[in-house]
Structure formats: structure tokens, C-alpha cells
Amino acid sequence: MISIIVPILNEASNIKTCIEKLKKLKGEKEIIFVDGGSKDNPKKIIGNNAKIFFETTGRGKQMNKGAFVSEGEILLFLHCDTTLPPEALQEIEIAFKDNEIIGGGFLHSFDTNNFFCRMISLSANIRTFTSHIFFGDQAIFIRKSIFDKMDGYRDLPLFEDWNFSSRMKKHGKIKIIKNRISTSSRRIKSWGKIKTLYIWWGLSLLYLVGFSEEKLSKFYEDIR
Secondary structure, three states: OEEEEEEEOOOHHHHHHHHHHHHHOOOOEEEEEEEOOOOOOHHHHHOOOOEEEEOOOOHHHHHHHHHHHOOOOEEEEOOOOEEOOOOHHHHHHHHOOOOOEEEEEEOOOEOOOOHHHHHHHHHHHHHHHHHOOOOHHHOOEEEHHHHHHOOOOOOOOOOHHHHHHHHHHHHOEEEEEOOOOEEOOHHHHHHOHHHHHHHHHHHHHHHHOOOOHHHHHOOOOOOO
16 A cells, blocks of 8 residues: 655645645545644544644654555655646556665656746756755655665755755665656746746756755745
């Protein structure tokens, strides 16, 4: 079984759609939302449609909580505004028939198809192919046994996904699923193109050359 773990914080407008899309996916699954202190009453929206747990704010802590309570042998970490391709769970199960594969993620795309969005996605996918580094909106998946061996995500204010996938690839072969996820372009719409480049590319470059997550998080503007 695949446990789909969705960390949320003030995502009321996206939760219902997220659940509807996840329920349509073929394959044995459990859906787990982990709330990090929302003020929009996600429990009422989720109801009996999925499991919900609570943790203090921080994606790393929230995803670790979801993994801890999960029942699946495979963990899939998903952002609430990201849509998986219809065959996602089947493709993950096929990938894990190779015992050397320990985890992976999907190629990136946005739900808005313009030149700027395609350029950002292209840069993300080049990074994935060349370094096997996945960001959170690429639906990272991993064997639970390996996740436990890694002690899960680090409690970081930024780039917890980069840190995680960097450590994950040291444990075995990584699978890049070429069927693309579709993630919301809401940050681009909120920030604008210049700020998007500054935040995504600029902060990534500074992190790559050694700046700490704590320092860089001060320049990351969360739109939720």
C-alpha cells in the first residue's frame, strides 16, 4: 500500500479538490493530511474522506508525523496544490519491482502553460536529471524502511526537500518518473516573475554555495 502524506497549512481552498483527485487514483492507498496549525478548520473539510493528524508548523515535522502514523510500505509526499498523473501509483509500484530502487520523484510542470512556467519547469527537470535532487512539488516517494533508516526529514525552515533527496540518493537507486505532475502556479502569480526568479533561483544558488537554511528562509515569502 502507498501512504500519501499531504502537509497542510491554511489550504482550505485546495483540500476538497486534492481529495477528489487522490480518490480517483487507481491502486491501494491511504490519504493522510497533517495540519501544521491552520486557522481555516481543515478537519471540517476533510471529514471522513481521509485521515488527519496535527503537528506544529514545519513541513519536515509534518511529513515525519505522517510517516510515523502511516500503514503503507511506500510513502508518497505530496503538496496540496500538486496533481499527480492518473497512473502515478501504478508507476511507483512498477518502479519498486526493482529491489535496487529506494525512492524517487516525478518530472515537473505547472498548471499554467506559458513560456515562463515552462522555463522554470525545464530548469527543475534538468536539475533532477543531472543531480537526482527533487523538490517537494515533485511528489517525492520512498520505501518506508529507507525513510526510517534516514530518520526522515530534517526540521528545517527551508529546503527540507533538497536536504532529504540529497540524503535519499545515498541509500540506493533513484527513479525519475517521466510522467509529469502538475503543480499550481499560484506563487508565480502572487510573486511576479522577477521575485519568482529571485526566490527560486537566487535562494537555490545561495544554498548551493553554502548559505544556511535559517538565513535564506528570511527571504522566502510564503503565500499561504
